[in-house]
Amino acid sequence: MFPIHSKGVEQKLTFSNRPGKRRCRGFNLRVFRWSQAMVYFIEEINRNPALLPNITLGYRLYDTCGVEMFSLRTALSVISQPLKRNSTGVCVSPSVPLIVGDSGSSLSMAISRVLNLFKVPLVSYFASCACLSDKSQFPYFFRTIPSDVNQARALAYLVKHFGWTWVGTMGADDDYGRIGIDMFTAELTRLGVCVAYRITIPKLPSRQQLREIVGIIRDSTAQVVVAFAIEEDIEPVVKEMVSQNVTAKQWVASEAWVTSTLISTQENFPSLSGTIGFAIRRAEIPGLKHFLQNLRPLASPYNPFVREFWETQFQCSFNTTLPAASMAEPVHYSKSCTGKERVEDTDSIYNDVSQQRVTYNMHKAVYAVAHALHNLLIDQNSTISIHSLHPWQVVQYLHTVNYTNIFGDVVHFDENGDPAGAYDIVNWQRSSPGGLVEYVTVGRFDSSLPPTQQLLLNSDSIIWHGGTGEVPKSVCSASCQHGYRKATREGQPVCCYDCVPCAEGTITNHTDQPECTPCPDDFWSNALRDACVRKQIEFLSYTEAFGMALAATAILGAVFTLVVVAVFLRHRGTPIVRANNSELSFLLLLSLGLCFLCTLTFLGQPSPWACPLRRTSFGLSFALCLSCLLCKTLVVLMAFRATLPGNNAARWFRRPQQRLSVFVCSTVQVVVCAVWLSRAPPYPIRNTWLYRDRIILECHMGSVALFCCVLGYIGCLAAFCFILAFLARKLPDNFNEAKFITFSMLIFCAVWITFIPAYVSSPGKFTVAVEIFAILASSFGVLFCIFFPKCYIIIFLPERNTKKFIMSQKGGR
Numbered sequence: 001m002f003p004i005h006s007k008g009v010e011q012k013l014t015f016s017n018r019p020g021k022r023r024c025r026g027f028n029l030r031v032f033r034w035s036q037a038m039v040y041f042i043e044e045i046n047r048n049p050a051l052l053p054n055i056t057l058g059y060r061l062y063d064t065c066g067v068e069m070f071s072l073r074t075a076l077s078v079i080s081q082p083l084k085r086n087s088t089g090v091c092v093s094p095s096v097p098l099i100v101g102d103s104g105s106s107l108s109m110a111i112s113r114v115l116n117l118f119k120v121p122l123v124s125y126f127a128s129c130a131c132l133s134d135k136s137q138f139p140y141f142f143r144t145i146p147s148d149v150n151q152a153r154a155l156a157y158l159v160k161h162f163g164w165t166w167v168g169t170m171g172a173d174d175d176y177g178r179i180g181i182d183m184f185t186a187e188l189t190r191l192g193v194c195v196a197y198r199i200t201i202p203k204l205p206s207r208q209q210l211r212e213i214v215g216i217i218r219d220s221t222a223q224v225v226v227a228f229a230i231e232e233d234i235e236p237v238v239k240e241m242v243s244q245n246v247t248a249k250q251w252v253a254s255e256a257w258v259t260s261t262l263i264s265t266q267e268n269f270p271s272l273s274g275t276i277g278f279a280i281r282r283a284e285i286p287g288l289k290h291f292l293q294n295l296r297p298l299a300s301p302y303n304p305f306v307r308e309f310w311e312t313q314f315q316c317s318f319n320t321t322l323p324a325a326s327m328a329e330p331v332h333y334s335k336s337c338t339g340k341e342r343v344e345d346t347d348s349i350y351n352d353v354s355q356q357r358v359t360y361n362m363h364k365a366v367y368a369v370a371h372a373l374h375n376l377l378i379d380q381n382s383t384i385s386i387h388s389l390h391p392w393q394v395v396q397y398l399h400t401v402n403y404t405n406i407f408g409d410v411v412h413f414d415e416n417g418d419p420a421g422a423y424d425i426v427n428w429q430r431s432s433p434g435g436l437v438e439y440v441t442v443g444r445f446d447s448s449l450p451p452t453q454q455l456l457l458n459s460d461s462i463i464w465h466g467g468t469g470e471v472p473k474s475v476c477s478a479s480c481q482h483g484y485r486k487a488t489r490e491g492q493p494v495c496c497y498d499c500v501p502c503a504e505g506t507i508t509n510h511t512d513q514p515e516c517t518p519c520p521d522d523f524w525s526n527a528l529r530d531a532c533v534r535k536q537i538e539f540l541s542y543t544e545a546f547g548m549a550l551a552a553t554a555i556l557g558a559v560f561t562l563v564v565v566a567v568f569l570r571h572r573g574t575p576i577v578r579a580n581n582s583e584l585s586f587l588l589l590l591s592l593g594l595c596f597l598c599t600l601t602f603l604g605q606p607s608p609w610a611c612p613l614r615r616t617s618f619g620l621s622f623a624l625c626l627s628c629l630l631c632k633t634l635v636v637l638m639a640f641r642a643t644l645p646g647n648n649a650a651r652w653f654r655r656p657q658q659r660l661s662v663f664v665c666s667t668v669q670v671v672v673c674a675v676w677l678s679r680a681p682p683y684p685i686r687n688t689w690l691y692r693d694r695i696i697l698e699c700h701m702g703s704v705a706l707f708c709c710v711l712g713y714i715g716c717l718a719a720f721c722f723i724l725a726f727l728a729r730k731l732p733d734n735f736n737e738a739k740f741i742t743f744s745m746l747i748f749c750a751v752w753i754t755f756i757p758a759y760v761s762s763p764g765k766f767t768v769a770v771e772i773f774a775i776l777a778s779s780f781g782v783l784f785c786i787f788f789p790k791c792y793i794i795i796f797l798p799e800r801n802t803k804k805f806i807m808s809q810k811g812g813r
Helices: 029-048 066-079 105-116 148-161 177-188 207-219 231-245 288-293 304-314 358-378 391-399 543-568 580-604 610-642 655-679 704-727 737-761 766-796 801-811
Strands: 003-007 024-027 120-126 141-143 166-170 194-201 224-228 251-254 276-280 402-404 410-412 422-430 437-446 455-457 484-488 498-501 522-525 532-534 536-538 685-687 694-700
Touching: 029 288, 029 304, 029 358, 066 105, 066 580, 105 120, 105 141, 105 177, 105 231, 120 358, 141 231, 141 580, 148 177, 148 224, 148 251, 148 276, 148 437, 148 455, 166 177, 166 207, 166 231, 177 194, 177 224, 194 207, 194 231, 207 231, 251 522, 276 358, 276 437, 358 391, 358 402, 358 410, 358 737, 391 532, 543 580, 543 766, 580 766, 610 655, 610 694, 610 704, 610 737, 610 766, 737 766
Parallel strands: 120 141, 166 194, 166 224, 224 251, 251 276, 536 694
Antiparallel strands: 003 024, 276 422, 402 410, 422 437, 437 455, 484 498, 522 532, 685 694
């Protein structure tokens, strides 16, 4: 069965008269060539003594006109032949064991459903719809063209390979087009490609419908159009595109029209240049061209299709009583045919054997049938007679066909009656302006290979639309570069998106990433957001300017303390130095020196030994300092109480008691620090939560409660010292230390009260800087308030540093 005529002629049915004979129009030279190729292959088999020896294959040719109703009538006429008497005189039905056809998927489906009732196998050479693989619906269907499942996957891989993420689709209004586009769209979705539009081509489109179809293609931002249709269906769309001069699209063709000479004409090439698609495998069949050219219109056996071909090819009419093809619409030409015209002198689709692709599928189909019958013939275990063969008896032998043809290809059917999926990838090119369109093979697809090896392409050989070697772009949105992520636009396909910069701490190092990847904990994004770099490690260091300034200030404080010590040692016998117990003064200076020096432990990278040293040195130094100040204050109070009649308090607070007081007050802090260090000592931590872009190295308190005890004890000593000094500030004396202690404690308390909110609100390494500043400020306050007046008198007013001057001042009071 062949659609030798491409269209049926509509008949007006009155339902009052008997319908006339069906008529067809549009003689298809390409399909007629296929039918003649089948005749050639059958005659070749009959001449082959190794294949079906002593058996001659016969055939009948039927024209389905590409119309479903005609195909059904043809199928019923094939299997409903009138009874005939055999050689013994018995009436038998001349059953046809097998049918080869049809070229269209919809026609094959219709025919196959009818043949199922009679268990007649159908072997198609060009029906590729995946639906025909369903053995529950088409148990007797076989084919030599790959299923569209393979082609849909191959087309999707091709689209993905070239980076096209926004494509238009077009399919004929039949099972081939609808199911093919459905499978192709499903594969695209799986690969992350979007469909801009889907067009269905009506079987008989009006001019308005064609304008609308071309308008959609022209106005769409998709630059690539994928078309699943046979040549007869897509031809009117192409003509409309040519008439509207739509030339800016890249076409991707299915196997049904990618090598069609009806479409790849000079007139259509400006709109379709660079078309790429999948074609079924081709072969150079020896002797076929000679057979086609030696066709004779009136030879025996008479073939009415040959007569119509001859009249169409040479534009002439025969003056003969031989009948024309019964379904052909009569056409009369003014010139008469002689039958001696030469086919080889013409240039048409019929004698163009440069692209023997469907013809090669026909070769496989005819030879597969022959091999099935041959296997039946030589099967020793079979009781079936090839001379009284029923159709269903051939089916099991078709399933087991497996042979290698003369072209080296293995021919066999899988459990669904399908062959392996193998295609050539062809590209429309012209060697010169105005030259013929050539189908250049630029790759291949083989579904039997591993997925990563199925698609093989020679991209350098492809010439794209417009004659360029650069791959066209077809995207809804430009690719998001490194450092950006895709943000889908609401209500639009996923391929239409905006490129949004990655947030801090996240990166993308590939194009078109849907999400930014967070950096690991110790890393952060760079400025371009395309790489993770190690986070900056931050701590208050000696090497930075701020750290140098604090260290210099601490050392300066320690130097000032040494200077005071030197002055006091030089003048240790003077009244000012000896006043209020010089031992306490030197011990206080020692503690102040330790306070200045302990700030140096706060600089540099925290370590397991530096963190405990920071806190304990600070706590112990200030506890010793405040203990000395407290004792000094008590000395002042006791000294003035001793001047009162009958008061012996000063006797109980001499030097031993003062040393004991300092020792006891300091020992309490030592005990607290010892408990702190033994139970939960401070330790270094990596603070990653304060700043996301850097790591702060700092010391954790270990036990916050014990740290509060250390600070609380220092605060109690300071408060108690301040109260006592405040009470003694107005006691008479030429040099009363109580008022200087009061000022120093005012500074001390002010510094540490303001330290708390500053410490809490300071970020990162500046918390350490605030702590160092508080230590230095309070230490300088004590040093300057208590010892600067004494040093000033000792150095600049030595006349006041005498016992006589002090006693005279006392006497004046």
